[in-house]
Amino acid sequence: MTTTSPVLQPESGTVTSPAGARAGYLPAMPRTVLWGRLPCATDQPAVTIDPGTSLVIDTVSHEGILEDQGRDPYAFFTHRGIPASQILRDAATVAAEVDHDPSADGPHVVTGPIEVRGARPGDILSMTVEDLQLRCRYGVVSNRHGRGALPDEFPLGGSAETVSILCRVEHDHRAGLHGSMPVAPGSARNVRFPLAPFLGTMGVAVAQRHRPNSVPPGAHGGNIDVALLTRGATLHVPVQVPGALAYVGDPHFAQGDGEVALTAFEAPLRARIRFDVVPAEEFPARPLWAETADLLVPIGLHHDLADAMRQCVRAAVQMLVDRGMHPAHAYAYLSAAGDFAISQVVDQVTGVHGKIRKSDLAELLLPTSGL
Template sequence: MTVHLLPSTPGTVRWGDLPCAGDPSVLTVDPGDVVVVDTVSHEGILEDQGRDPLAFFTARGVPADAVLADAMEIARSVEHDPLRQGPHVVTGPVHVRGARPGDVLSVTVEELVLSADFGVVSNRHGRGALPGEFPRDGQDVVSVLARVETDPRTGARCGALPVAEGSAARVRFPLRPFLGLVGVGTPGPEHLHSVPPGMHGGNLDVSVLGVGSTLHLPVQVEGALFHTGDPHYAQGDGEVALTAFEAPLRARLRLDLVPEAAVRVRDVLWGETPEFLVPIGLDVDLDEAARRAVRTAVALLVDLGMDPAHALAYLSAAGDFAVSQVVDRVSGVHGLLRKADLADLTERPPA
């Protein structure tokens, strides 16, 4: 196992779209290798925020020396057209030796380190869960600065944002860092917009996939062309404003490869944590996204040895399904199935 460092620089990122077949890789690794990625948040560098993170953040009270150099360099040097591209800074692609269509790339999050003590939550252009209602007062974008603070009541680090512009009062909430965008390359020839998730993974925004989690992605092109971005410090299920607590992370990720012959449940998206199996459903229609998440959950349980009708009964009795996000054009629903409930099923979890 080799550990590789992958910084986010103008030469290692795409801004607003995703890698596809034929793109040159920025790094080549073997299955089982670890990649340490310095991810960059798009919030604070976008055109509607001035495309000048130094000016944007210092105007909100952030010291100039706390504004990250990689964000400033990407904003200054990387081409981006917000009319046809998404907002996300996407680091990669990484070529995984031996990966072929039909295999599964399993991405395990070994560590996430906060790279700053501030970030942004935005609502813009009538998007989010309440388009037409927010932003208010004719505004195009509302960007609220969030901070990492010490909770005076508990002494624990937490997220905090003001209750109103200029207010000293805060709402405080737990930090739950995760990577919102984790994906594999697509056949092309066009580069996909970075916002809608799909079977390639991408902008899934599944908040439970933090440290200790693994996301299993069906490989679509030679070399897998792994990529990541959209770092978060916290997100509520739904991500209703449009973005959540967006801020940069250093992510330590292990890239394992399951060969096609060993893949037991095909054409599904799912993840896992030490505690849960996490089936994922996606669709432009939220109801259909929920149905797809349930179908994936049934498939995982049947593979473990359950009868389909009994699997559905278990899901109704004890499975939890949550809205991952409703703001990415394609909505997401994910399930939480407790591994402890499945202790009598003797087979290993599916690949």
């Protein structure tokens, strides 16, 4: 993780590729975002790139701009002690100018669509997170509308009001940057926790004529909220429409597995993503999955958490079989050495992701694609 300044306004800061050359840049403005919906087959791209290209993308957090927070980030955050100079201009512009119906749409702002030339349905789009920059030093955790893991217990007392708790990014000369949250309303005492920025939403357009709601994840990716997708991680998503029409959004500074309160530390990021295309004929068909430098990460998604777990285990077994293991031995290995975590339980479709150490598989065959 790198940071350059307390605030990264649109067009500010340096925008470079890994080789140091200036990279393409996609801001989060009314013409380049959707609010509460994800791209579909009929959408036109905000930008077109070649496979293998790195693109710098600004994202805007929905927290602080939603209707139940006043749809005015200047008023919302200055009321909580954030100077007006620290408010992102693009967040205010999105709140003022982008259509959003809270009764029908999801909350998330996504930047895109991004057309990747030559991507065909059935191909794999690999989205690698090369860099993430904090665009500010504050964000919000919210619980609202009786949602979350304990909808009958929170908000407390059955209140219909949204509970939005301001978090800050602080610097300690020993621990570096970390998140900070008060232990109670008005308290000067805080709990502190590590930062692990990632994009909760990454994916491709769906092969239908209507934009899906941004909340439930699916085969297209979307709001998967897998907190392992930090810098260096890759999400592999089967392409559904020509050009893929990819997008990113729902930025987090930190999230615990489960995301139990409904949101985590929601705050805006500037991401640099590389988009690679693997032809369908070079790789066996498989649902979306991810990887880090050290882990293979199968993903299971289902309305029922137990079924999400079963999907994830099946995907993990197949991943090992593709690499040369016998199915029964793959199943046994996962029981002895694989880890499975709840990604989130708050997005209508729940998620489970597995963690398989690549170092354990050193003697296995690799898939022909190299993924």
